[in-house]
Amino acid sequence: MLLSNRAVFASSDLDEVRGEVAKVFCPHRLDLTGDVDLLSARFNSVQLGSVRVSYLDYGADVHIEPGDLDTFFLVMIPLAGRSLIRAGDVEIVSDPLLAALPSPTRHLDMRWAAGCPQLVVKFERASVERSLEQMLGERLGEPVVFDLGVDLTTGWTRSWRDMADLLVREAERDDGLTGHPLAIAHLENALITLLLTMQPSNYLERLRTPRPAAVPKVVRRAMEFIEEHAHLPLTTSDIANAVAVSSRSLQEGFRAHFRLSPMGYLRQVRLARVHDELGAADPARVTVTTVAARWGFLHQGRFAALYRERYGLPPSETLRRGSASGG
Secondary structure, three states: OOOHHHEEEEEOOHHHHHHHHHHHOOOOEEEEOOOHHHOOEEEEEEEEOOEEEEEEEOOOOEEEEEEOOOOEEEEEEEOOOOEEEEEOOEEEEEEOOEEEOOOOOOOEEEEEOOOOOEEEEEEEHHHHHHHHHHHHOOOOOOOOOEOOEEEOOOHHHHHHHHHHHHHHHHHOOOOOHHHOHHHHHHHHHHHHHHHHHHOOEOOHHHHOOOOOOOOHHHHHHHHHHHHHHOOOOOOHHHHHHHOOOOHHHHHHHHHHHHOOOHHHHHHHHHHHHHHHHHHHOOOOOOOHHHHHHHOOOOOHHHHHHHHHHHHOOOHHHHHHHHHHOOO
């Protein structure tokens, strides 16, 4: 069972189950379609920024009909068993290798079999649409509609699942990243960006159409913005919006003129901030892990490799030397 420390309820009362799940998602129809004695629902859930991760298991065969989700997207991953998912006129059988991604404007109707607990990741529709608008550099003309099935055996989806699992693991720890908004925002943006740029949708072709590169003046303004706001949970879209260009135009401008992405430059700036903090810190009060996490470096192995490549020594050595030299 995932997120056992984030329990919302455990119940065998159908009305209670329906009501409690509705509080987190939306009002919906919920009926038992098999042995009523099997109902033993468990629901664990936590909000992380604007993303919510949940573990939901009904124990029994159920029919769930939320209708139009309207304000949010869901990625539903069966951890075992199978579920029949119908969104609009599309239907799939979802299992641990095929997740379901119903879109808010498609009528949703589901049948979960007994023994089909699911990891459910909920994204606010406003966040997804805002990210897409910033990537395109224009307002959306119609709602985003993703393909319903998400093949979890492909390269990008394995990476996506790894990040979702990281959110779950950190939420299960009392000292995890849930207390680091920058880190959570970084993961949230990566999850949404991967879905928008890799999962088939009615906007994917437009996203993949090349745009003119930003001129150097715009790129320089973007670099200044990054340096002034590196402590915030910036995304490429945030930076592009600040200098009034599309995300793709900004990315192409950085690559054309500096052979570096906007997020790559942000990483360099944050790496320098970590270096400065470690050099001035007291190792009796500060750890490398804490400083790195504060600046958005979540994977200690990769961070150490980046740091060594940039500064020629491990971060722990910078911390030690800074203390030895009196800061």
